[in-house]
Amino acid sequence: MATGTRISVVPLGAQHPVLPEPVALKLSLEEEKVVDVGITLGYCHRGIEKAAELNDFKQNVFLCGRVCGICSHHHTTTYVDVIETMMNIEAPERARLIRTIYSELERLHSHTLILGLIADAMGYENLFMQTWRDREIVMDLFELMSGNRVHYDVNQIGGVRRDIGYDMVKKIDKGMDALEGKFKILSKSYLNDPTFKKRTKAIGVLSKAEAHTYGVVGPTARGSDVPEDIRATGDSHYAAYNMLHFTPQVEEDGDIYSRVKVRVRECFQSIDLIRQTIGHMRDGPIAVRVQGKPNGEAVARVEAPRGELFYYAKGNNTNNLERVKIRTPSYVNIPALRYMIMGEEFAEVPVIIASIDPCLSCTDR
Amino acid sequence: MSIIEKSRLKSPWLLHFDTGSCNGCDIEILACLTPRFDIERFGILNKGNPKHADVLVVTGPVSKRAKERLKRLYEQMPEPKLVIAVGTCACTGGVFHNCYNIEQGIDKVIPVDVYVPGCAAKPEAIIDGVITALGKLQKLQEESHKKKGAK
Numbered sequence: 314m315a316t317g318t319r320i321s322v323v324p325l326g327a328q329h330p331v332l333p334e335p336v337a338l339k340l341s342l343e344e345e346k347v348v349d350v351g352i353t354l355g356y357c358h359r360g361i362e363k364a365a366e367l368n369d370f371k372q373n374v375f376l377c378g379r380v381c382g383i384c385s386h387h388h389t390t391t392y393v394d395v396i397e398t399m400m401n402i403e404a405p406e407r408a409r410l411i412r413t414i415y416s417e418l419e420r421l422h423s424h425t426l427i428l429g430l431i432a433d434a435m436g437y438e439n440l441f442m443q444t445w446r447d448r449e450i451v452m453d454l455f456e457l458m459s460g461n462r463v464h465y466d467v468n469q470i471g472g473v474r475r476d477i478g479y480d481m482v483k484k485i486d487k488g489m490d491a492l493e494g495k496f497k498i499l500s501k502s503y504l505n506d507p508t509f510k511k512r513t514k515a516i517g518v519l520s521k522a523e524a525h526t527y528g529v530v531g532p533t534a535r536g537s538d539v540p541e542d543i544r545a546t547g548d549s550h551y552a553a554y555n556m557l558h559f560t561p562q563v564e565e566d567g568d569i570y571s572r573v574k575v576r577v578r579e580c581f582q583s584i585d586l587i588r589q590t591i592g593h594m595r596d597g598p599i600a601v602r603v604q605g606k607p608n609g610e611a612v613a614r615v616e617a618p619r620g621e622l623f624y625y626a627k628g629n630n631t632n633n634l635e636r637v638k639i640r641t642p643s644y645v646n647i648p649a650l651r652y653m654i655m656g657e658e659f660a661e662v663p664v665i666i667a668s669i670d671p672c673l674s675c676t677d678r
Numbered sequence: 679m680s681i682i683e684k685s686r687l688k689s690p691w692l693l694h695f696d697t698g699s700c701n702g703c704d705i706e707i708l709a710c711l712t713p714r715f716d717i718e719r720f721g722i723l724n725k726g727n728p729k730h731a732d733v734l735v736v737t738g739p740v741s742k743r744a745k746e747r748l749k750r751l752y753e754q755m756p757e758p759k760l761v762i763a764v765g766t767c768a769c770t771g772g773v774f775h776n777c778y779n780i781e782q783g784i785d786k787v788i789p790v791d792v793y794v795p796g797c798a799a800k801p802e803a804i805i806d807g808v809i810t811a812l813g814k815l816q817k818l819q820e821e822s823h824k825k826k827g828a829k
Contacts, residue, residue, distance in 0.1 A: 327744070327747050328695055328726075328728075328747060328751060329726060330725070330726025330727075331726075333694075333696065333701075333704050333705075333708065334696050334701065334704065335695075335696055335697075335698075335744060335747065355741075355743050356696075356697075356698060356741060356743050356744045356747070357696070357698040357699075357738070357741060357744070358698070358741055358743065358779050359698055359739065359741055359774050359777045359779055359780055360777040360778045360779045360780075361774075361777065363777065363778060364774065364776055364777045367776050368776075375773060376773055379700045379702075379767075379773050379774070379797075380700065381700055381701055382699070382700040382701035382702025382703070382704070382705060382798055383701050383702075383705060385700070385702070426705060441712075442712055442713055443713075445708070445709065445712035445713070445714075446712060446713040446714060449709075449712075449714045452709070461798075462706070462798070462800060463702040463703075463705065463706060463798035464702055464797055464798060672701065674698070674699065674700050674701050677698070677741075
């Protein structure tokens with residue numbers, strides 16, 4: 314520390330208007346510049362991994378969905394995938410297509426949610442309200458398809474629980490048309506607005522080398538020129554992604570603006586993927602019978618809206634699993650947050666936090 | 679009825695706190711504030727400061743770490759205050775009932791006035807919960823007036 318400079322410590326959280334979830338940040342400030350950050354987690358720790366050992370392996374689908382309310386379908390998909398791999402079950406094609414539709418709709422709802430919150434964090438309330446108004450189209454589709462807006466619980470081991478009828482498919486198609494039109498207007502505000510650019514360009518920069526060092530995943534990695542997308546690069550047998558055509562959306566700069574740009578483009582990509590999936594839909598069974606008990610070990614990887622979601626499970630030929638390990642994308646991205654915040658102005662901190670889309674209920678489990 | 683009591687009924691301010699929920703109820707509370715449901719037509723605003731808040735909206739099954747925070751937020755709020763438990767896990771612990779790190783419901787830590795069930799609680803149910811809580815507040819105010827009149 315240079316002589317004459319005073320360091321003041323500002324606590325942010327655990328309860329703070331800008332944070333929808335509890336996380337405590339201890340910011341050391343030198344005038345307005347952040348020189349050090351301490352991040353305290355654990356306010357949301359419930360002990361789901363232990364609870365998953367106490368339940369029946371079929372009940373766990375519902376428990377794993379409740380790890381996170383925003384990406385609940387991806388959690389259940391990863392869990393059923395890990396059990397299906399362990400028990401050598403192949404879900405029918407129609408079930409995998411239905412899973413894909415839910416996954417992409419969930420990505421749409423998650424990305425619009427965080428884009429709105431980024432706008433809110435910088436005080437652009439109008440854009441936040443408009444984004445969330447258009448997000449209701451996706452929520453209506455969820456309510457139509459599953460009966461619930463947040464936890465859809467459509468997955469079961471060996472397939473899905475609910476079919477998507479012809480009239481629903483038509484409504485999804487109509488909804489996608491409406492959403493595309495609205496997003497085209499909204500994306501102008503996100504990508505071309507001079508105020509928005511000023512608050513996001515060259516702020517919270519994570520270079521490609523640092524992205525590799527911290528091992529970040531998802532849109533945070535793709536915003537730093539790391540073309541990592543499990544849907545395209547991984548063993549994407551978990552849904553029907555091997556039947557669809559798309560490329561990962563990558564940006565080079567690594568600042569908040571590139572992460573926003575990646576998310577905006579992924580919204581359009583998701584709309585396109587849903588249309589492709591609907592084109593592949595053929596009649597058929599939506600689930601297969603599950604016999605026997607899980608035995609052995611398995612892993613599964615899924616591209617959740619925030620990045621790579623990883624599950625490990627070990628069975629011992631009983632109804633209860635011996636171990637379930639959940640590694641969530643936010644858990645990987647949060648250490649990089651410290652690097653992004655250091656050296657920035659205090660006023661930029663909420664926007665930087667929102668830009669990596671941290672999900673603390675995922676992180677703490 | 680004093681002007682403060684009247685404005686408390688006409689424009690209650692919320693304080694939202696997440697005690698380890700899965701985010702499902704939190705995004706539904708946020709959705710309440712946005713144009714589709716627009717809770718502001720009842721004069722309801724979401725404020726971050728416990729010292730300005732009339733209604734504490736709590737989600738989540740109360741993890742051991744969030745428990746102290748919740749107690750402190752409740753104590754910082756001015757009287758009369760209302761607490762709404764949003765979501766099944768805020769009411770009883772729900773799907774997390776056998777987790778080792780949770781308190782199984784808000785009412786184990788602070789007194790709760792209104793329970794809103796549902797996993798996740800729908801925005802309509804949350805709005806209904808807030809309106810029910812306001813009815814309770816009005817009753818409390820009338821009772822305190824009667825007591826004063828009897829004296």
